[in-house]
Amino acid sequence: MKKEFEKYKGIHPGAVLERELDKRNLAQRPFALSLMEHPQTFNAIIKGKRDMNTGIAIKIENALGLEEGTLVILQAYYDIKKEKQKFLHVARPDITHLRKSLFWDTDINAINWEKQSGAVIRRIFERGNITEKKEIIKFYGASTIKPIVKEMILKNKNKAKKG
Structure with a gap:
């Protein structure tokens, strides 16, 4: 070709x-x-x-x-x-454990869970409850989630120092 x-x-x-x-x-x-x-x-x-x-x-x-x-x-x-x-x-978390209100700006059934993993993880760990966090950890695995959560914590610390 x-x-x-x-x-x-x-x-x-x-x-x-x-x-x-x-x-x-x-x-x-x-x-x-x-x-x-x-x-x-x-x-x-x-x-x-x-x-x-x-x-x-x-x-x-x-x-x-x-x-x-x-x-x-x-x-x-x-x-x-x-x-x-x-x-x-087919490969998606059990969305019955996720509140649809967390994804108010999108159709939860249309999410590409692989491509949008970072955004999903950030949203759940910013606004989600313990059940939702456990479901996301089960789906993505701790090794995928840790660096994203770590980055979120660093950003929050930097914001606190500036403000």
Whole structure:
């Protein structure tokens, strides 16, 4: 896969196809018909509602002069990203032990517990009760939490010295 497509890893190949068609000033419907594909199928792929199968990917790559396998590889990376997201939504603390009011500014079910771990830990240790703190320690582990809490304590000490 060419370096220009590396940045699209994890993005649906339909979005990349749409960009390529726009860049080349090609209309979607005539292009689909030129490949002997149904325009509706093509539109569903571009909108990300349908995966791009290998047969269509090869036709598109040949017609646009793209390196063979580029769109198939992008589809694979997109599939990997989808699977990882499923895992992230499963891997979460028992939110029945967390008050939803702690997350007043966000949907607690939409939190990416891995990426937002620092913010979650800080919020729970600033405003949470003992049950909530225990749940977060159980989920993240003490080794992840200690440096963040230590940093919070140092910041509070520095604020107290200044003020």
